[in-house]
Amino acid sequence: MDPIHDSARALARAVNARDASAAEIAEALIPHAARADAQLAAYLELTPELMRAQARRVDERVAAGESLPLAGVPLAIKDNMCVLGTRTTAGSKILENFVAPYTATAVQRLLDAGALPVGKTNLDEFAMGSSGENSAYALTKNPYDLDRVPGGSSAGSAAAVGGFAATVSLGSDTGGSIREPAAFCNVVGFKPTYGRVSRYGLIAFASSLDQIGPFARSVEDAALVYDVMAGKDPLDATSVDRAVEPTAGHLREDLRGVKVGIVKEFDLAKLDPAVRACYEAAYADLERLGAELVEVTLPTADYGVATYYLIAPAECSSNLARFDGVRYGLRVDGPDVGAMYERTRAAGFGPEVKRRILIGTYALSSGYYDAYYLKAQKARTRFAEDFARAFERCDVIASPAASTTAFKFNAKSDPLAMYLMDYYTIPVSLAGLPSLSVPCGAAVPDDGTRPMPLGLQLATPLFTERALLGYAHAYERATQHAQKLTPPETANA
Amino acid sequence: MPADRIDIRHVARLARLALTDDEIATFGPQLGSLMTHVDALAQLDTENVPATAQVIPSRNVQRGDALRPATMLTREAALQNAPQAQAGYFRVPRIIAEEG
Numbered sequence: 001m002d003p004i005h006d007s008a009r010a011l012a013r014a015v016n017a018r019d020a021s022a023a024e025i026a027e028a029l030i031p032h033a034a035r036a037d038a039q040l041a042a043y044l045e046l047t048p049e050l051m052r053a054q055a056r057r058v059d060e061r062v063a064a065g066e067s068l069p070l071a072g073v074p075l076a077i078k079d080n081m082c083v084l085g086t087r088t089t090a091g092s093k094i095l096e097n098f099v100a101p102y103t104a105t106a107v108q109r110l111l112d113a114g115a116l117p118v119g120k121t122n123l124d125e126f127a128m129g130s131s132g133e134n135s136a137y138a139l140t141k142n143p144y145d146l147d148r149v150p151g152g153s154s155a156g157s158a159a160a161v162g163g164f165a166a167t168v169s170l171g172s173d174t175g176g177s178i179r180e181p182a183a184f185c186n187v188v189g190f191k192p193t194y195g196r197v198s199r200y201g202l203i204a205f206a207s208s209l210d211q212i213g214p215f216a217r218s219v220e221d222a223a224l225v226y227d228v229m230a231g232k233d234p235l236d237a238t239s240v241d242r243a244v245e246p247t248a249g250h251l252r253e254d255l256r257g258v259k260v261g262i263v264k265e266f267d268l269a270k271l272d273p274a275v276r277a278c279y280e281a282a283y284a285d286l287e288r289l290g291a292e293l294v295e296v297t298l299p300t301a302d303y304g305v306a307t308y309y310l311i312a313p314a315e316c317s318s319n320l321a322r323f324d325g326v327r328y329g330l331r332v333d334g335p336d337v338g339a340m341y342e343r344t345r346a347a348g349f350g351p352e353v354k355r356r357i358l359i360g361t362y363a364l365s366s367g368y369y370d371a372y373y374l375k376a377q378k379a380r381t382r383f384a385e386d387f388a389r390a391f392e393r394c395d396v397i398a399s400p401a402a403s404t405t406a407f408k409f410n411a412k413s414d415p416l417a418m419y420l421m422d423y424y425t426i427p428v429s430l431a432g433l434p435s436l437s438v439p440c441g442a443a444v445p446d447d448g449t450r451p452m453p454l455g456l457q458l459a460t461p462l463f464t465e466r467a468l469l470g471y472a473h474a475y476e477r478a479t480q481h482a483q484k485l486t487p488p489e490t491a492n493a
Numbered sequence: 494m495p496a497d498r499i500d501i502r503h504v505a506r507l508a509r510l511a512l513t514d515d516e517i518a519t520f521g522p523q524l525g526s527l528m529t530h531v532d533a534l535a536q537l538d539t540e541n542v543p544a545t546a547q548v549i550p551s552r553n554v555q556r557g558d559a560l561r562p563a564t565m566l567t568r569e570a571a572l573q574n575a576p577q578a579q580a581g582y583f584r585v586p587r588i589i590a591e592e593g
Contacts, residue, residue: 101570195549208547235564237554238547306534309527317508324509326585331576337586342511354510355520359527361508362499372531377544379537384548415523416530432548462549 094348104201183455
């Protein structure tokens with residue numbers, strides 16, 4: 001048993017068979033994660049005491065005869081999810097001293113299944129960003145090149161798994177915040193259908209889009225985590241009351257006869273030649289594995305970023321109104337209560353959060369609501385319709401997860417340029433579809449010498465997670481791209 | 494001029510956000526350029542298209558009007574993160590002016 005490099009499946013199997021103990025996995029991970037994190041800054045806080053206490057409980061339960069699907073599996077948790085007794089900051093100064101008084105349902109289900117919490121991971125403040133650079137606390141590094149971003153907003157969760165500082169992790173995805181960093185860090189990142197996983201205990205950004213999902217180093221491990229946390233939760237009224245098909249152990253192994261839609265509007269010619277070559281090879285591999293490539297059209301594709309940057313900021317401006325210095329978080333006093341609100345929010349929020357609050361407030365303000373917010377809500381219907389029409393011709397849609405490899409820190413100072421990073425992931429989010437990014441190769445960036453990973457985005461119709469994970473598993477099994485790269489700086493950590 | 498499209502000071506007041514002059518100077522053009530990008534949306538035909546608030550069909554969710562102690566915060570837990578608490582309440586600055 002190798003507690004650092006083994007899959008979640010292998011670790012759980014060893015612990016359940018009592019070939020290994022959760023305690024020895026925890027004792028191996030605790031110093032290793034700390035060492036790896038000195039380079040990666042993936043974690044805002046490591047939680048060794050929690051991990052040890054949980055390992056003891058897991059070993060006791062296994063000794064009592066229980067079999068736990070995630071027994072002894074090291075898990076990193078994005079710091080916008082509440083874990084009882086841990087500081088939960090959402091990467092924001094406004095929550096610097098917030099200690100969660102309860103645990104998010106998704107996290108609780110994983111703990112109940114035997115997962116060991118390694119720590120809370122860094123993120124763009126309130127999950128708003130595509131590089132991780134908007135965190136108020138730390139700059140998480142890409143494990144494949146420490147001079148580059150890990151992607152965002154689930155920056156630390158992607159880097160921790162990619163850099164072997166956790167076996168699996170939880171992220172949240174609103175417009176691409178799981179899939180884009182997964183692509184940048186050579187890991188699988190999976191966003192289930194909207195409503196599949198409870199959002200109870202997830203600090204809200206854009207409630208109609210936010211969804212929790214796993215990062216893992218294989219599709220099968222992502223499926224294992226998903227199976228445990230999916231399903232109705234009475235504490236989240238928007239969680240869907242619909243039977244969840246188990247996926248792990250039920251994934252197809254080949255792509256014969258599968259119709260893969262390639263979106264006409266997602267023109268690869270727009271991409272850097274090395275990136276384009278990688279995606280062309282990925283499409284060719286799908287075909288070689290027996291899939292039939294079918295051209296589909298998403299006439300709304302180019303309106304995705306515009307639609308998203310009305311809906312998400314509008315919901316953000318409403319959700320973040322709760323940070324007013326009254327019940328939790330920072331308070332900056334003023335001569336009256338209005339000044340207290342304004343000063344608290346001015347001191348507590350970073351620039352990107354302020355920008356989005358301003359955009360959202362503007363889009364919802366009197367006289368602009370119909371032109372912006374309502375228009376975007378209608379556009380969202382068009383996205384859902386476009387995808388439904390596309391799925392009449394194919395089983396799964398394949399596209400790039402990101403238009404570039406991971407870029408260097410401070411490379412994108414213009415907010416709009418950063419927003420356009422989510423060009424491929426946003427339309428899928430607007431339609432609420434299950435979607436993932438699976439490693440599909442690497443390209444050497446213009447300003448670098450080392451090949452950096454890329455991810456293939458797959459998306460399927462609502463509630464077809466098993467099919468989606470199956471296509472990805474078949475592709476991964478035949479291509480093994482993730483194994484072809486090793487994170488250089490942490491390889492010997 | 495895109496920079497002048499949004500009255501940042503007015504919007505910031507609506508959002509209860511104090512901004513510095515530097516922030517106003519930076520955010521103005523940034524939001525202007527984003528809104529110019531967003532303007533393209535006007536070209537998308539949404540005539541007779543209903544609005545979608547979220548894509549998964551849902552009905553009103555109801556539950557029995559009963560206590561669920563397992564998921565209730567104690568008063569102490571609810572107040573543990575309060576910037577100021579007093580006698581079991583959140584303490585806030587005076588909202589109503591004194592008489593006279």
